[in-house]
Amino acid sequence: MGMLRVPVFVSVIWFGGVCALAQSPTYGVGRTPSPEELRAWDISIGPTGQELPPGRGTTKDGAQIYRAKCAGCHGATGMGGSAPLLKSKAGPDVELWERGRILPLRSPYAVLVWDYINRAMPLNREGTLTADEVYALTAFLLNINGVIAEDEVMDAQTLPKVKMPIGDKYAALPDWKPRTPRLKGYPY
Amino acid sequence: MGSKRPARRDFLKSGAALAGGFTLGAAAPALGQAPPPQAPMIKGDKDQIPYGDRSKFVNSVRIAHGGRPSPDAFGLYFHIASPLQDSVGVITPSSLHFVGTTRGAYIPQIDPKEHRLLIHGLVERPLTFTMEDLKRLPSVTRLHFIECAGNRTSRRAKTVQESHGMTSCAEWTGVPLSLLLKECGVKSGAAWVVAEGSEEVKGASSFPLAKAMDDSFVAYGMNGEDLRPQQGFPLRLMVPGFEGIFHTKYLRRIKVTDRYYMNYNDFGHLDQDPKIAALEYQIGPKSVITFPSGGQQLPGKGFYEISGLAWSGGGAIRKVEVSTDGGKRWNLAEIKATPARMAHTRFGYKWNWDGQETELLSRCTDELGQQQPSRADVAKYWNKPLDASFNVPGLDNTIQPWKIASDGSVTNGNA
Numbered sequence: 001m002g003m004l005r006v007p008v009f010v011s012v013i014w015f016g017g018v019c020a021l022a023q024s025p026t027y028g029v030g031r032t033p034s035p036e037e038l039r040a041w042d043i044s045i046g047p048t049g050q051e052l053p054p055g056r057g058t059t060k061d062g063a064q065i066y067r068a069k070c071a072g073c074h075g076a077t078g079m080g081g082s083a084p085l086l087k088s089k090a091g092p093d094v095e096l097w098e099r100g101r102i103l104p105l106r107s108p109y110a111v112l113v114w115d116y117i118n119r120a121m122p123l124n125r126e127g128t129l130t131a132d133e134v135y136a137l138t139a140f141l142l143n144i145n146g147v148i149a150e151d152e153v154m155d156a157q158t159l160p161k162v163k164m165p166i167g168d169k170y171a172a173l174p175d176w177k178p179r180t181p182r183l184k185g186y187p188y
Numbered sequence: 189m190g191s192k193r194p195a196r197r198d199f200l201k202s203g204a205a206l207a208g209g210f211t212l213g214a215a216a217p218a219l220g221q222a223p224p225p226q227a228p229m230i231k232g233d234k235d236q237i238p239y240g241d242r243s244k245f246v247n248s249v250r251i252a253h254g255g256r257p258s259p260d261a262f263g264l265y266f267h268i269a270s271p272l273q274d275s276v277g278v279i280t281p282s283s284l285h286f287v288g289t290t291r292g293a294y295i296p297q298i299d300p301k302e303h304r305l306l307i308h309g310l311v312e313r314p315l316t317f318t319m320e321d322l323k324r325l326p327s328v329t330r331l332h333f334i335e336c337a338g339n340r341t342s343r344r345a346k347t348v349q350e351s352h353g354m355t356s357c358a359e360w361t362g363v364p365l366s367l368l369l370k371e372c373g374v375k376s377g378a379a380w381v382v383a384e385g386s387e388e389v390k391g392a393s394s395f396p397l398a399k400a401m402d403d404s405f406v407a408y409g410m411n412g413e414d415l416r417p418q419q420g421f422p423l424r425l426m427v428p429g430f431e432g433i434f435h436t437k438y439l440r441r442i443k444v445t446d447r448y449y450m451n452y453n454d455f456g457h458l459d460q461d462p463k464i465a466a467l468e469y470q471i472g473p474k475s476v477i478t479f480p481s482g483g484q485q486l487p488g489k490g491f492y493e494i495s496g497l498a499w500s501g502g503g504a505i506r507k508v509e510v511s512t513d514g515g516k517r518w519n520l521a522e523i524k525a526t527p528a529r530m531a532h533t534r535f536g537y538k539w540n541w542d543g544q545e546t547e548l549l550s551r552c553t554d555e556l557g558q559q560q561p562s563r564a565d566v567a568k569y570w571n572k573p574l575d576a577s578f579n580v581p582g583l584d585n586t587i588q589p590w591k592i593a594s595d596g597s598v599t600n601g602n603a
Contacts, residue, residue: 029324033316044392047450109450116452170459179556
C-alpha cells in the first residue's frame, strides 16, 4: 500500500500544474481583439438579451419592412410562401406544440427571433438589416402570432422581457458527461 | 438487451464449417486458359501530375439525399449522401464524404489568409487566431465519423446510400479546443459554448463546455490535406460523436457562455420530451451491412464475406454481431482493425450462402456496453405499436435488415 502513495502525490502536483496552465497562456499565440472588434463579431444573443444593440421598432414599422423584404418568400401574412411559416395556420384554441414549428410562436425566448433574423435573413442579403429594422420585424412577427400588442415598442430592454406562450413547457437539456450513455434505460 | 447472445459453441461450429472447406460458387479458372488481353497503355498526361484522378472504370458517386435536388435551381447545395455500398476500409475519401447543410447553402470561398477564429465570452483573454497561428499549435490527428441526424432508414430507401449515406468517416487534424480555451483562460461560471460558422446563415450551435474540454477540436486537415470547401475549408469544428450539425463548418467564432444559448441551429433541437432531447446530442451505437446491401445482386450461392460499418457516439466499438437468418442466431463478426473512438469500424463475417431466401442483419455494442436496438426494441421503449409507420424518435440507430431473395437480389427488409 505504501507504493500507492507516490503516484497519488504526483497526481496532486499534476492537477496543480493544470490549474496553473488555466491561469496564464502557455503558447502566447493569437492576438487580443479590440472591444470594437468583439462588438462587431458578437451576434450571439443569449436568453437575457445582454448582447442586444441599441435600437427600437414597432409592429407598424415591421409590417412595412416585412412587405418589402420578407413577404416575397414568406407570404403576405407569414403564410403561403415558399419559405417556412411565420404564423401558425392553427388558432390559439389548438395546443401550442400542435401549431407547428413557428419560430416567433414556439421559441422559448423572444430574443431568439431577433438573433435569427439578424443572423440569417433575408436569404442572400443576410446581415443587411439595421438593428432598428430587426427590432421592427421581431415586433411584427410576435404581434401577428398574438404574443405582443400592436403598440408595444421592442428594444434592448423590452424584448428580453416578452413572455413567450411556451412558458417553461419544453424539455431542459440533460447534463452531458464524458463516457456516459445518452439516455438511461434506453434499449441498447 | 437482446436475449439472443451468440453462443460460443455456435461460433466455433461455424468456424469449423469454414475450416472444413466451402464449395465455391464461382468456378476456379481452368488451367491453360489465356490471361486477359493486354490493357491499352495510356501515355503520361501532364494534367495527372499535380492531382491524380481515379480509374475511369471506377464510378462510385455521391447522390442528392432524400429526393431533393442538390444543387437546386438557385445553386444551393442540399444534403448529399455517400456511396457506402462501394466503401472499403473505414476512411471515406474526401470527394465522397457526405455533405449536410442547415437550410441549403452556398459555399463561402474563404481565403485562408483572411480567415480568423475568435474565442471570447466568459474567458480571461479573448483571442483571435489566424490559420497560420493555429498551424503553429500542437495538433491532434484522429479518425472520426460525422453523421447527420437525418440519417434514418425508411421503407422507401432502396440502397444503403439512401438509408445510411449521411454518415462518413475521415482522418481529421487540428488543434484541441481545450488547448485554445485554456490559452484564453475559461472563467468560473462558464458552462456552454456557442460555435458559429461564416456561411451566409452564420449557423450557430451550442454544446456543453464539458464536451468542448473533453475531445472537441478545430480541424484544418482532412485525409492528409486541407479540408474541402464542402467540409468547411479552412476550419471546422469536430465534436466527436455528436450529431453532424454540431461540427460547425467555416468556423469563425467560439463564445463561452454561462448558459444554454439557443441560436440558429439549436431551435431545431427544441423538444417537449426530455427523453427525446437527451437522444439528440450523442449518437447511439449503429451499424449497417454495406455488402451485400439493397440494390446489389449476388451472382449465386457460395462464399461471400459480409462487410459493414459500425460506429457509436459513445466511444469505440467493442463487438459486432451478424445474423444470416433474420435474427434467430447472432454470430460474432470479425473487427477489421483496432476500433477508434467515435469512428467507423469495418467488420466482416464469413458466410456461405445456400441459395435460400433469407435476411441479413448486423448489430454492434460500444465501449459503454450500449447495444444497437431493433425497431421493435425502440417501439417497445416508447410504448408504440410496431408498424411500418413507426418513426424512431431522436436519431435512428436501429438495426437494418437486408432481404436476400433466392435469385440473389438484395432489398430493404424495412420495405
